[in-house]
Amino acid sequence: MTYEVLARKWRPSLFEDVVGQQHVTRTLSNAISAGRLAHAYLFVGPRGIGKTSLARIFAQAINCESGPTATPCGTCHSCREIATGSNLDVLEIDGASNNRVEEVRDLRENVKFLPARGRYKLYIIDEVHMLSTAAFNALLKTLEEPPPHVKFIFATTEPQKILPTILSRCQRFDLRRITVADIVERLRTIAAAETITASDDALAAVARAAEGSLRDAVSSLDQLRAFKGDAIEEDDVLSVFGLVSRKTLQTLAGAIFEGDVRQIIEIVHELDANGKDMQRLLIEMLEHFRNVLVMHYAPDGFDAGDLLDDQMDVLRDQAKRSDPERLLRITDLLVESEPRLRYALSRRTLLETTLIRCARAAATVSIDQIIERLDALGIPPAHNTEASNPPCATSTTATASVPPTETAPPVTAGTRPASTAEPVSKKKTADTVADAADVCRRLTDNWHAIVEHVAVSAPMAKSALLDTRPVAFADGKLTIGLDPEFADGLNRLENPRIQSALQRTLAQHVGRGPSLTFRLMTEQERAAMAPHAVADSDSQGSATEPRPAAADATPPQVSAPASHPPSPRSAAGLSVWQDEPLVRNTLEIFQGTIVEVRS
Numbered sequence: 001m002t003y004e005v006l007a008r009k010w011r012p013s014l015f016e017d018v019v020g021q022q023h024v025t026r027t028l029s030n031a032i033s034a035g036r037l038a039h040a041y042l043f044v045g046p047r048g049i050g051k052t053s054l055a056r057i058f059a060q061a062i063n064c065e066s067g068p069t070a071t072p073c074g075t076c077h078s079c080r081e082i083a084t085g086s087n088l089d090v091l092e093i094d095g096a097s098n099n100r101v102e103e104v105r106d107l108r109e110n111v112k113f114l115p116a117r118g119r120y121k122l123y124i125i126d127e128v129h130m131l132s133t134a135a136f137n138a139l140l141k142t143l144e145e146p147p148p149h150v151k152f153i154f155a156t157t158e159p160q161k162i163l164p165t166i167l168s169r170c171q172r173f174d175l176r177r178i179t180v181a182d183i184v185e186r187l188r189t190i191a192a193a194e195t196i197t198a199s200d201d202a203l204a205a206v207a208r209a210a211e212g213s214l215r216d217a218v219s220s221l222d223q224l225r226a227f228k229g230d231a232i233e234e235d236d237v238l239s240v241f242g243l244v245s246r247k248t249l250q251t252l253a254g255a256i257f258e259g260d261v262r263q264i265i266e267i268v269h270e271l272d273a274n275g276k277d278m279q280r281l282l283i284e285m286l287e288h289f290r291n292v293l294v295m296h297y298a299p300d301g302f303d304a305g306d307l308l309d310d311q312m313d314v315l316r317d318q319a320k321r322s323d324p325e326r327l328l329r330i331t332d333l334l335v336e337s338e339p340r341l342r343y344a345l346s347r348r349t350l351l352e353t354t355l356i357r358c359a360r361a362a363a364t365v366s367i368d369q370i371i372e373r374l375d376a377l378g379i380p381p382a383h384n385t386e387a388s389n390p391p392c393a394t395s396t397t398a399t400a401s402v403p404p405t406e407t408a409p410p411v412t413a414g415t416r417p418a419s420t421a422e423p424v425s426k427k428k429t430a431d432t433v434a435d436a437a438d439v440c441r442r443l444t445d446n447w448h449a450i451v452e453h454v455a456v457s458a459p460m461a462k463s464a465l466l467d468t469r470p471v472a473f474a475d476g477k478l479t480i481g482l483d484p485e486f487a488d489g490l491n492r493l494e495n496p497r498i499q500s501a502l503q504r505t506l507a508q509h510v511g512r513g514p515s516l517t518f519r520l521m522t523e524q525e526r527a528a529m530a531p532h533a534v535a536d537s538d539s540q541g542s543a544t545e546p547r548p549a550a551a552d553a554t555p556p557q558v559s560a561p562a563s564h565p566p567s568p569r570s571a572a573g574l575s576v577w578q579d580e581p582l583v584r585n586t587l588e589i590f591q592g593t594i595v596e597v598r599s
């Protein structure tokens with residue numbers, strides 16, 4: 001007797017056997033029971049989730065000798081013929097290889113004839129999106145006026161490629177990916193019936209590898225049985241499919257949270273040496289961080305899926321220790337690397353550098369945390385102190401109270417501010433500065449929402465703008481600073497589509513779209529995360545030279561009182577800074593040292 005593969009042997013024969021698609025099976029069962037059949041159905045969804053199985057069960061249901069019935073007998077002549085694919089009234093057509101117009105014309109000719117034996121003639125066209133446009137048009141004629149004895153079932157993985165005129169004549173069902181828990185449940189039933197001993201870990205790993213496709217999962221079980229006999233362990237599954245254990249994934253994530261680059265490199269090296277698939281590793285890391293994020297926001301509603309209790313504990317712990325901003329940065333970095341990894345010459349190197357960048361993103365301290373820690377120490381945030389810079393301070397007030405400042409040169413074209421700027425009237429300066437400060441403050445407060453809004457019309461803008469902040473606004477020019485940590489993202493910000501989408505959104509906040517300049521944040525802007533500073537070109541700009549708006553943005557003001565500005569580069573100057581209470585506390589909080597004081 002020939003061996004029948006498990007996927008075929010365990011193909012569902014009743015609607016109730018179809019796993020994870022109750023929304024479809026219930027509707028179809030009711031329609032059959034009530035005798036309200038549509039002419040054409042469209043099943044949409046990824047491969048291996050039951051589209052063709054559903055079509056066959058539907059065929060049996062409408063043509064069963066004791067039917068039409070939602071529970072076909074499976075034993076009558078018609079049911080058995082349909083199960084073996086030899087029924088003359090049920091025609092399964094592969095859209096990929098029969099996509100020419102001639103073939104559809106043949107179909108149209110055949111449609112006219114009555115069914116040979118059953119009640120209905122059923123055409124099941126798989127991968128229907130592969131039909132040529134001419135073939136679609138030919139098919140449309142039949143769909144417009146189908147004979148009463150003809151039904152169509154179309155199956156596709158890519159519904160967007162089907163002509164709208166066809167779509168509108170079908171009842172559409174979107175099939176879901178099958179959850180890991182459902183797949184494990186089904187595998188357990190099959191394993192028990194086939195006397196295969198497999199641990200829950202092993203079945204969970206099989207389900208994980210199948211990515212929502214039950215057929216793939218059952219086929220994998222077959223493959224594992226051939227490889228390992230009737231006793232299957234998790235390690236067998238991991239090694240056959242190049243998967244990484246949950247434990248290793250969690251350890252790797254832990255190293256990223258800790259910023260332990262050495263451990264990251266060691267783990268990646270070991271996995272690579274064991275022939276693990278780097279692409280899959282990246283996807284699984286992404287899924288892990290997604291789980292941490294979900295656990296952070298909705299711990300009660302978290303679906304454990306195939307995670308064991310101790311793995312859930314680790315996840316809870318990581319969710320507690322990390323903050324969403326960093327997690328989003330990490331997931332963004334991983335998402336960006338995914339397509340690049342596919343074509344990378346050395347996948348291991350690319351993955352390593354990506355994970356190291358993730359570790360650095362995980363170690364960045366957010367402005368909220370700084371304020372929180374300062375608050376805990378009873379130190380008012382810098383903008384509340386007289387000698388310091390308000391969130392949108394103007395250069396006039398700021399320069400009055402602090403030593404002269406110098407910033408990193410902007411990346412976009414521009415020149416340094418001229419020191420011999422002509423003074424302008426104080427009244428005008430004050431008004432302009434107040435307006436600019438207000439605009440700047442509003443933009444910064446709403447920056448996150450602005451970025452989200454921009455992302456609606458330009459999806460790639462979201463990750464490009466993730467590490468940016470407005471740093472200065474003056475004369476209708478907005479300067480946006482990028483975290484130098486992600487300096488290589490600066491080119492992406494020059495993308496005209498991102499810029500115009502950003503301008504459209506900004507126009508809603510500032511009346512009309514400001515002109516945009518992008519540059520790296522200065523170390524001071526970044527380190528103290530002063531959200532932005534307003535440059536007032538009137539007070540310092542040269543009459544002849546155009547000047548980038550933020551060229552004179554002031555550094556964060558952890559400054560000495562203006563009455564005794566220290567000489568910044570001397571050792572004595574350094575110690576003056578070090579003795580400042582705010583600086584001293586900041587150094588303590590972050591266990592930092594002053595490397596350089598710029599003036």
Ligand SMILES: [Zn+2]
Nearest residue numbers: 064073076079
């Ligand atoms: Zn039957």
